[in-house]
Amino acid sequence: MVYKTSKETQERKDMKKQHILDTAAKVFAARGYHHTTVKDIVDEADISIGSFYFYFKSKEELFAALYAEISQKHADIIGSVLNYEGCGLVKSFSRAITASLWAYQQKRDLTGIMMFEAMSLNSEFKKKWFEVVKLNCIRIKDLFRTLSDQGKIDVPDLDVSAMAFEGTYFYLIFNWLEGDDSVRLTDSAFSLTVYNLQAIKAKMDKEEVKKYIEEVLDELEKGMHD
Amino acid sequence: MVYKTSKETQERKDMKKQHILDTAAKVFAARGYHHTTVKDIVDEADISIGSFYFYFKSKEELFAALYAEISQKHADIIGSVLNYEGCGLVKSFSRAITASLWAYQQKRDLTGIMMFEAMSLNSEFKKKWFEVVKLNCIRIKDLFRTLSDQGKIDVPDLDVSAMAFEGTYFYLIFNWLEGDDSVRLTDSAFSLTVYNLQAIKAKMDKEEVKKYIEEVLDELEKGMHD
Amino acid sequence: MVYKTSKETQERKDMKKQHILDTAAKVFAARGYHHTTVKDIVDEADISIGSFYFYFKSKEELFAALYAEISQKHADIIGSVLNYEGCGLVKSFSRAITASLWAYQQKRDLTGIMMFEAMSLNSEFKKKWFEVVKLNCIRIKDLFRTLSDQGKIDVPDLDVSAMAFEGTYFYLIFNWLEGDDSVRLTDSAFSLTVYNLQAIKAKMDKEEVKKYIEEVLDELEKGMHD
Amino acid sequence: MVYKTSKETQERKDMKKQHILDTAAKVFAARGYHHTTVKDIVDEADISIGSFYFYFKSKEELFAALYAEISQKHADIIGSVLNYEGCGLVKSFSRAITASLWAYQQKRDLTGIMMFEAMSLNSEFKKKWFEVVKLNCIRIKDLFRTLSDQGKIDVPDLDVSAMAFEGTYFYLIFNWLEGDDSVRLTDSAFSLTVYNLQAIKAKMDKEEVKKYIEEVLDELEKGMHD
DNA sequence: TATGAATGAGATTTCATTCAT
């Protein structure tokens, strides 16, 4: 048939869906998930309720989509700074931790929603949240195993260590969110990296760590303007 | 009518209030704060809605009371194992971490409320949660400072390290809550302790750590039967 | 406990529930099930929406309750005129058919809702409706079997005959509902009785039938004023 | 733009309209009028909502068209078996009743729409349904009058008898629709015919009735393959 | 002709809290 959905229409649809996502992110950030109504979102996005439900099955589905989007972006950022072959472990950790903090910093408001409200939702969604956490832990665990086998680090139980490592971000971010927004989360990158590198008994030169962190921050800031 | 507030009556009132708190803890843990209705609680407690509102001004106030109670109990347990003068740092940390995990383990349901529900609520209450977290962090920070000044440990920024330390519990506990309830959280005490002791570059003998952990676990189990 | 629900309160509750049922009947009759909103009902009954949902789980449950009530009343009326021992078959049929028509006539508006809208509802409710129909058919069938065994009537297949009998009311009532409300449904009692008595080849005297019908109508009208 | 309405185009339009009708019949039958959305229909028909509203002004109009179509088909079948001059009354009734049941049986899904959905809708459409019913009743009534005048049958009030007769199908069909679809509705033709012939005191030979029924069923089955 | 995104009135239902008994 001739009159089927044109590419153009599809593009407009994608844009509108993205517009809803962006608006929702803003509103959720301002009011929190439970205190945000669908009406709040559609008013802010200047669309009709019907449109909202055309693009998303429910408020919860929207949240899930938003969460998936953020997680993906976050993962992409981390991934982008780790695409170096033969990178030493100190460099890798410095880069990864810094990039992670940087990523949160980019979306200050959403970070709160995603990290702290996500888990208080329906079991359905809680699972999704937990899967992301577990996936992260598994990646770290695998890394720990490899490095441990190579004798480069010395950690107790891999599972526990991976979870402990992942957790070191948590209150740091929470504290940052609660505080003045003039403070940069990445200012804690050095200390956090050192804390964890010491925890796994990796040999390191603190000056080197500092250098790596500055390097990756430069890259990330530059990457943002492309 | 004159309402007697004889000692006897007062006692009955206290018991009833406690009964509501206990029941609420159970229900909140099972369903989460937002998915728990006041009716759920009064049905489970076998009291009337009117009674509920006699004892608590609102659903939120009940939660606050509950949270205060849990925090206090938790603090008491930790405090009870740290009342040793001249304790070495390895011993102190081993005892504190283990006691903390043990405390969570004792009240599996309440742990979820304390750690995950509390922080996802709106402003007013979130603050209270954060205060507890901050207080913990300050204590750790002070300890880190003292030990650092004595040259016994080597940590980067004290604030960041304290928060990182505090965070190492987080996902461990979350993972434990999600899993099978046959698993003991205290089984992770050793690894968690080692991870953090290494992180702060404390000198330690792993066997010693193990011993301290067993010791404190024995004490705690015994203390329970008094 | 002393302050538990008093008998008095219970009575008020029952009255209010009945008040909602009565009002709903009126509104359903006027607008039809699908065109009646819960708000219509509560406005008419002068209660709050909350009250409505305190007494009924949903609009559908209310309808079901209403339907059960009407069915029961209907069955009671039929039952009341059949409590005669050793009643001949002509008398029984005359009385039952007349009483049935009379019952419909008493609740003209509701009859339409109950007979014609009930079956277009959710499967859940449709089942209930069908059960009532089937129960009626079974009763008739049993009666047919007994009479047939006694050689007093001569019908083909019992199931089919019972359903055919039950159906003879249907369009008659529909036609009555559509027409002028000055017409009495019971005016068709004689013809309907004769039609069915002839169908089952029961021996009868038409004058006798007329007499029985007048008798039962008198009884019913008198019974109403007690 | 000029829209050609060449014969070819017109044919394509008719086909599409019919396709929508056929699909709608299927969906209405499965879900009922009120529980079927326009989207359900267009999805099943694999057309767009826009197309739907090009061919039908509204959901209700579509239903009306569908109902008209079904009624017509049904009338045609009945008409086809009654085109015999000088047919005896027993034969006429046997043929008519059987043909009617057979017609319902052919389109099980549509039967539900025709008999049960149609009448439970709101005023405007209910009337149309009732007109068909009334028309049927009038035909039967006329027949009854003629036969009665000829002394071949003996019925009470003609109107009531016609409606009673028409009603004898009702629950039989409902029961058939609710049950297993392996059962043939025409299996009840004999009993239903006898019930009604007895009701009007027509003289008959049951074997004869059986023969007529078999005859007409053969004809109908054969007619289907032409 | 064909498409399907967009609309928004309106329907159902929930639940924290109050207050008369």
Place this chain on the structure above:
DNA sequence: TATGAATGAAATCTCATTCAT
């Protein structure tokens, strides 16, 4: 003190229909 019926604002979601492309 205790009870639980009553309240009603507010939230989520549906769907027939329109209209720009």
